[in-house]
Amino acid sequence: MLRFQTPAEPDEGFDDADSAYGDDSLIGDDTKTLSTYITEYRYEFGRRYHSYRDGAYWGPNDEVANAQQDLAHHMYSLTLDGQLHLAPIGNNPQEILDLGTGTGIWAIDMADQYPSARVTGVDLSPIQPSFVPPNCIFEIDDITLPWTYPANQFDYIHIRELFGCIPDWDEFFRQCWHSLKPGGYIEVVEHSVQPVADDETMGPDHFYHEWGQVVVDSGRQSGKTFTIWEESASRLKNAGFVDVVEKEFKWPMNGWSPDPKLHELGRWNQFRLHGGVEGFMLRLLTATLHWSYEMAQVHLAQMRASLRDYRTHAYLPGTVVYARKPQNHASPHTQ
Template identity: 50%
Template sequence: MSNSAENSVRGRTLATTTTMYRYENGRTYHAYRDGEYWQPNDEKQNNHEAIVHHLCIMTLKDQLYLAPIEDPKSILDLGTGTGIWATDIADKFPSADVIGTDLSPVQPGMQPDNCRFEIDDMCSEWTYPLSTFDFIHIRGLFGSITDWPALYKQCLSHLQPGGWIEQVEWSIHNRSADGTLSPDATLARWSRNALECAHRTGKTFEIAENMAGLIREAGFEGVVERRFKWPIGPWSSDLTLKEIGRWNLLNWEEGMEGWVMAPYTRVLGWTPAQVADWLKEIRRALRDRKRHVYHEVRLVYARKPLES
């Protein structure tokens, strides 16, 4: 795509961007900045994102965020996906101006008047005025960003002094607290495949483990990290974790094809048939009640210094 074509796309609203798709192996992907993001943008993916949003709300005990923000006037949601978080935060703060950006257009829906969506690449130079936002939100961008320090620097410079950043990411490392997941188990090999994709693309899948340090290094202060567990399946004796486990199993079953189809075929060189066989193996592993597997979810929030 030429620079002039990219410039014509940047900043458009969803009303004029409805056909920007790449069709591949039965799924659709964004076409703007083709290949920069690895998950699909079709209806199946949209349904999966609703499951993820519900999991996050359960994890945060019915909260959309944990940062101590008060009466924000301008909110930016990076990688907004379906726009579900942006829509909810706009409802919560009707006097705030909420912008959700993504490489794919957000389908028109019931979003409030104070919420709008833009096609944009967060990794490019931002065109917003400096010190614009009171709150910047990021969720689920693991494996998508080449230069996280540069992105955090842009967040810092575009936040108002005293403004907040919050990021939620889930670890790709599957673990078991009781040793029931051996190194050669299917769900352990799943994690290693993700690391290999990251090695080849230069886009880390381990940002959950590193974001607190990187955000601090970018110049933010008061960095707070919270860690949560998402069991895979309802094996936990804790009633809350058992319910999260049920939803996380659904999360895996509905989302895993979208997680692997593009990375495995584009990066690892697998055929679609090999991916299909692998997904069958994963489904069997997910239903194995003898293995008590979970993965970690981390949330980090931090503030831009009042003087910077």
């Protein structure tokens, strides 16, 4: 695990020429090769991908992809009416863990909202900003490997858009259980990759059916499911969590909905998908499903065309699921 923290405060003798990596970081003069390794990114068809644990994540980490992540953060904020979470974590959490933090925007906002907490964001790519709240740190790690966090460390664990990233969700939730304090909360925010409609506007031959099936098939091929949005609640219960609450939401594919909130979400979703489908799908299509680059581009063009059709009342369903580790915290898997 590689950790990097905010620069030291001025009274700690911070030199502007110094790295933003903390004193306990593995990235220093003696590990220059390792530092270089994680930032010597892989390039495929003009898109940039992480090099550390190459291939573990399907999406690029270039500026275009990072902007898409920040746009998604805005959409989740709209979805949750300005809230960063739904789990009742109280006003004084001490340790918060954000898994798959991406650009770190959620972790940074949480650090601002909860100055009592140390917020740790974990990702495969060091794409987070250097200047962040003093109670926010970022670590480079693969969260699908065995964790090194102590038992009962975190008050709250946050997971968002890890679909297609986790090979064994049950084992992953067991590790979350182990590292949560008794009474601590876990929250999982995911959406479907298969558009649906509640009326007859999305016929059986609509391209959205093909689109969704291709994404789900790529998950099956890679062994990392894209359907976790509908499985989170049951998997958390099986892991021993209690007080499981599931909230549903919808993201229209464009601005077809007359409902003001859904209309705004749909416009943002159309903008996000129209500009982001290549990043979302290119590696899955070419590396996982072994399509040619040209075939992949035709598929992506069909998706962009579908997004411009307001006659189809399609949306992506999603869920926010939160649950608590009981005070009597013996896991059902250890009894």
